[in-house]
Amino acid sequence: MTEAQNNLPERPLSYLDDSGPRRGILGWITSVDHKRVGVLYLYASLGFFAVGVAIGFVMRLVQLNMFHHLVTAQTYNALFTVHGVLMIFLFVIPGLPPVFGNFMLPLMIGARDVAFPRLNLASWYFFMGGAIIVVIALFTGGGPPDTGWTFYVPFSLKTGTNVTLAVFGAFILGFSSMLTGINFITTIHRMRAPGMGWFRMPLFPWALYATSWIQVLATPILAITLVLVMLERLVGIGIFDPAKGGDPLLYQHLFWTYSHPAVYIMILPAMGAITEILPTFAKRTIFGYKAIAMSSIAIAGVGSLVWAHHMFTSGMSQFAIMLFSLLTMVVAVPSAIKVFNWVSTLYKGSIEFEPPLLYALTFIFLFSIGGLTGVMQGALAINIHVHDTYFIVGHFHYVMFGGTGFAFFAALLYWFPKMFGRMYSKRTAYVAWVPMFIGFNMLYFTMLVLGLQGMPRRYYNHLPMYNTGHEIATVGSWFLVLGLIIFFANLVVARFRGAQAPANPWGGVTLEWSIASPPPLENFEEIPIVTHGPYVFEPEARHEP
Amino acid sequence: MNHSVQAHEHELEHRDDFGAKLGMWLFLLTEILLFSGLFLSYSYMRARYPAEFHHAGSEMNAVLGVTNTLVLLTSSLTMALAIVAIQRGERKRAMAGVVATIVLGVVFLVNKAFEWHAEIHHGNYPGSAHLATLPPGEQVFFGLYYTMTGLHGLHVLVGISVLTVMAVMIKRGRINPDRFVTLENGGLYWHVVDVVWIFLLPLFYLAA
Numbered sequence: 001m002t003e004a005q006n007n008l009p010e011r012p013l014s015y016l017d018d019s020g021p022r023r024g025i026l027g028w029i030t031s032v033d034h035k036r037v038g039v040l041y042l043y044a045s046l047g048f049f050a051v052g053v054a055i056g057f058v059m060r061l062v063q064l065n066m067f068h069h070l071v072t073a074q075t076y077n078a079l080f081t082v083h084g085v086l087m088i089f090l091f092v093i094p095g096l097p098p099v100f101g102n103f104m105l106p107l108m109i110g111a112r113d114v115a116f117p118r119l120n121l122a123s124w125y126f127f128m129g130g131a132i133i134v135v136i137a138l139f140t141g142g143g144p145p146d147t148g149w150t151f152y153v154p155f156s157l158k159t160g161t162n163v164t165l166a167v168f169g170a171f172i173l174g175f176s177s178m179l180t181g182i183n184f185i186t187t188i189h190r191m192r193a194p195g196m197g198w199f200r201m202p203l204f205p206w207a208l209y210a211t212s213w214i215q216v217l218a219t220p221i222l223a224i225t226l227v228l229v230m231l232e233r234l235v236g237i238g239i240f241d242p243a244k245g246g247d248p249l250l251y252q253h254l255f256w257t258y259s260h261p262a263v264y265i266m267i268l269p270a271m272g273a274i275t276e277i278l279p280t281f282a283k284r285t286i287f288g289y290k291a292i293a294m295s296s297i298a299i300a301g302v303g304s305l306v307w308a309h310h311m312f313t314s315g316m317s318q319f320a321i322m323l324f325s326l327l328t329m330v331v332a333v334p335s336a337i338k339v340f341n342w343v344s345t346l347y348k349g350s351i352e353f354e355p356p357l358l359y360a361l362t363f364i365f366l367f368s369i370g371g372l373t374g375v376m377q378g379a380l381a382i383n384i385h386v387h388d389t390y391f392i393v394g395h396f397h398y399v400m401f402g403g404t405g406f407a408f409f410a411a412l413l414y415w416f417p418k419m420f421g422r423m424y425s426k427r428t429a430y431v432a433w434v435p436m437f438i439g440f441n442m443l444y445f446t447m448l449v450l451g452l453q454g455m456p457r458r459y460y461n462h463l464p465m466y467n468t469g470h471e472i473a474t475v476g477s478w479f480l481v482l483g484l485i486i487f488f489a490n491l492v493v494a495r496f497r498g499a500q501a502p503a504n505p506w507g508g509v510t511l512e513w514s515i516a517s518p519p520p521l522e523n524f525e526e527i528p529i530v531t532h533g534p535y536v537f538e539p540e541a542r543h544e545p
Numbered sequence: 546m547n548h549s550v551q552a553h554e555h556e557l558e559h560r561d562d563f564g565a566k567l568g569m570w571l572f573l574l575t576e577i578l579l580f581s582g583l584f585l586s587y588s589y590m591r592a593r594y595p596a597e598f599h600h601a602g603s604e605m606n607a608v609l610g611v612t613n614t615l616v617l618l619t620s621s622l623t624m625a626l627a628i629v630a631i632q633r634g635e636r637k638r639a640m641a642g643v644v645a646t647i648v649l650g651v652v653f654l655v656n657k658a659f660e661w662h663a664e665i666h667h668g669n670y671p672g673s674a675h676l677a678t679l680p681p682g683e684q685v686f687f688g689l690y691y692t693m694t695g696l697h698g699l700h701v702l703v704g705i706s707v708l709t710v711m712a713v714m715i716k717r718g719r720i721n722p723d724r725f726v727t728l729e730n731g732g733l734y735w736h737v738v739d740v741v742w743i744f745l746l747p748l749f750y751l752a753a
Contacts, residue, residue: 115564182571190564220575224582228692235671237688239586244688245597245681250589254582 014421014518032117035519038103039419040124041094048090048131053484055083060477063462063470073460077146078161080458082138084149085166089173090131092404093262096269098127098180100411101208103419105184107512107519108202110193110528115186123179130172137165148458150259153240153251157232164233171226174219181215184208193511195530202510202534203292207272210296214261218304222258225251252314256307264303266400268296270407271338274360277414278342280508281357282349285535288341295334302331309378313387321380328378335371339364354506355429359410362437366402370395373448391451397444409487416491417505421518422498428490436483442476510534562726569730573737580741583693587748590685597682602752609660610750613653614742620649621739624732634722636715643712646735650705657698690749697745700738707731
């Protein structure tokens with residue numbers, strides 16, 4: 001029935017070969033195997049990513065001022081809203097944890113599956129259900145929502161577009177995220193292999209652990225906020241409506257109480273993946289293991305206390321503004337600790353240069369720019385100046401795309417041979433990087449500059465003084481898309497025609513590399529017994545001959 | 546294929562009652578946080594409109610509210626008794642406890658329906674002409690009242706459905722004296738729904 005049996009009889013039966021009692025696509029969408037669920041998430045979220053990229057591409061074209069007869073201002077509003085909703089709720093949040101978390105977490109902690117395999121599959125159905133509702137919302141009712149992905153009241157209550165259904169879709173997506181968080185926390189608490197104490201756990205699981213707590217603690221607040229928006233639109237309960245005694249600012253507080261921690265849902269697992277990649281290619285243990293583990297927890301904790309820095313211009317007491325400014329500066333500290341640890345890991349390492357390392361280093365570079373521009377916005381005077389400008393757009397694309405996006409690509413290159421048992425063309429992976437990196441910086445660094453010059457975000461038109469900047473950014477977006485196409489074409493080809501990958505192509509020492517590629521159905525024939533930390537590269541320290 | 550068949554059997558063998566309860570507690574945490582968003586909104590609005598909340602609260606039917614509290618507290622007792630019974634191997638009593646809990650849940654919802662009906666009859670519902678004549682603080686009070694008791698009622702309904710499934714599972718022996726963590730988790734859910742109500746009672750019915 002499979003290629004593995006025909007061509008390579010020596011390879012053990014993998015999760016790709018054995019679909020259980022059902023065949024074909026049913027064998028995938030009814031499988032509770034964490035690896036299959038992870039792959040389902042991978043395909044789904046990459047599909048949404050492609051649509052999001054296409055919309056972003058069109059938005060950049062509109063800013064050339066040449067296509068206004070094709071895209072009206074109302075359509076443009078819908079485009080940036082849908083771009084944001086797709087990218088945030090359907091790609092970045094469900095990016096690393098459901099894809100690589102699902103696939104790798106049990107492998108890395110030496111377990112056969114997650115704690116609740118059926119709930120895991122159910123989470124995927126919630127994800128797809130929410131996604132389908134969001135997509136339906138685009139084509140029915142009053143048309144696609146035009147509020148921006150933040151659904152700010154009062155506009156989201158007044159607009160005739162299909163906000164209610166889109167918000168309901170986001171509500172369902174929240175369930176998926178929350179249930180995945182519950183699953184991972186329980187898995188990490190209960191299913192670590194014998195001998196794997198907390199501080200022998202690899203750092204990607206640590207990052208997932210911190211992320212899962214944010215998912216569990218923050219998502220319900222978003223859920224109730226979205227419920228209130230729906231009720232407000234449907235029956236007019238008045239909690240956000242000043243005419244009925246309500247307060248629109250309350251919406252912003254509730255929304256960011258979730259949505260700021262949510263940016264750490266996006267970045268923490270990305271940091272975790274980078275922390276796995278660097279020691280493998282530097283062939284030495286990670287620098288400051290405990291500092292990295294604890295900084296994940298610290299980011300999760302402090303990151304939950306900074307939400308109002310999105311609202312410095314919305315109207316708050318001076319005391320509150322100063323407090324949130326201070327906390328915003330504080331949350332940069334654990335992130336910086338990680339960056340220093342990554343760089344120190346490379347210092348005096350025996351570096352073996354491979355594509356995943358290139359993308360991981362790119363992550364560090366781009367994330368540092370994103371992080372530092374973030375600290376700039378924490379400063380009150382600058383914040384007022386750059387609020388709602390392209391500076392913000394540039395900043396969060398550096399963090400979300402340059403950070404999480406590139407970490408996603410790095411993780412994909414790192415774990416692809418393990419997941420699919422195939423090797424991609426390393427050369428093409430390097431080639432794809434060049435236009436991607438050049439295009440990325442042309443696009444988003446220019447946005448930072450445009451923002452400082454005063455270009456407001458979400459505008460359909462712009463003044464002639466911004467023409468040059470917009471042209472550079474749009475050309476950059478072409479390079480970026482070209483790079484993405486090469487990158488993914490390479491992986492698609494590898495998925496079907498790639499050479500067989502060895503079990504451990506990079507010389508990694510965490511547990512996922514100790515089993516076959518692709519992993520067998522139940523991962524480990526015998527659950528391993530862990531006797532040392534996760535990044536011990538010296539054979540003598542591993543009690544091995 | 547032989548390997549995979551064995552593997553699937555192994556998967557069925559995996560059992561971790563502590564883990565199942567840990568997962569349930571985490572889920573309950575999310576439920577409490579879901580309501581906490583509303584409690585937060587309530588506190589803020591109450592601090593902003595103390596007099597209006599006082600006045601609107603005095604129009605609530607405290608007798609119905611307290612009756613419903615007693616109903617729910619009793620249902621938590623019957624739920625706890627059902628779990629004790631199944632641990633002792635008394636299946637019939639466990640069944641009786643679960644059924645009693647379901648019945649009390651239904652009684653609660655019927656009471657709630659009467660109460661909402663009366664309020665709507667008085668014209669106190671979102672979007673009504675009568676409500677629009679009240680001061681803004683009272684409008685918000687009723688907005689919160691319907692949202693919070695409505696969401697709670699929805700949770701009672703979900704709880705009833707869950708417990709109905711449990712009753713079937715007890716009948717079929719899927720929940721038995723050796724394997725009752727599912728019933729315990731169902732009970733935990735029911736207790737949390739009860740606890741939320743205990744906070745709703747003073748906020749709305751005893752606010753005056």
